[in-house]
Amino acid sequence: MTDLREGDPAPDFTLPLDDGTSFHLAAQRGQPVVLYFYPEDDSGGCTDENKEFSDRMSAFQVLGARLVGISPDSIASHQKFRKKYGLASPLAADPDHLAIEAYGLWKLKKLYGREFMGLIRTSFIIGADGKVARIVRATRILGHAQKMLEALEAHVSGKTTK
Numbered sequence: 539m540t541d542l543r544e545g546d547p548a549p550d551f552t553l554p555l556d557d558g559t560s561f562h563l564a565a566q567r568g569q570p571v572v573l574y575f576y577p578e579d580d581s582g583g584c585t586d587e588n589k590e591f592s593d594r595m596s597a598f599q600v601l602g603a604r605l606v607g608i609s610p611d612s613i614a615s616h617q618k619f620r621k622k623y624g625l626a627s628p629l630a631a632d633p634d635h636l637a638i639e640a641y642g643l644w645k646l647k648k649l650y651g652r653e654f655m656g657l658i659r660t661s662f663i664i665g666a667d668g669k670v671a672r673i674v675r676a677t678r679i680l681g682h683a684q685k686m687l688e689a690l691e692a693h694v695s696g697k698t699t700k
Contacts, residue, residue: 541642544673548664549640553608553630556616561606561630567668570603570693572686574661574676575643579611579619579629583679587659588619590683592626597687601694603663608632610657661686663693 552562616629647656663672
């Protein structure tokens with residue numbers, strides 16, 4: 539899929555969550571949703587990112603938003619990861635890259651001269667109307683959750699500053 543832009547309809551998907559339920563994006567209409575896509579459970583940067591989102595989960599809820607982390611890992615991996623770090627935010631498993639590819643995040647990456655396909659760490663605010671309200675690439679992991687919380691506050695208040 540081509541890259542999404544702010545204002546585009548958010549691609550719908552249904553993925554299993556680590557608590558045994560499933561997350562269906564279209565069922566969330568009427569409230570904002572924050573989706574944060576991350577590459578891998580239990581790696582250094584992904585652990586930091588998930589801990590920061592978990593630490594702020596109640597602030598996202600106060601703003602009326604549903605918060606969900608998505609990675610290509612399995613449900614079993616998510617359950618182990620959540621338990622190990624006491625994570626609060628629900629984690630969706632996308633091993634077949636259904637949502638990851640629909641959101642244009644499975645791309646060629648380069649690291650130390652090596653090329654490989656992988657997930658581009660990115661977060662989205664989906665508005666209550668089901669449209670992509672904000673797209674934020676995580677260029678720095680530390681502080682990314684706070685940046686998303688501030689973007690959600692601006693979205694909810696109707697401010698358009700980035």
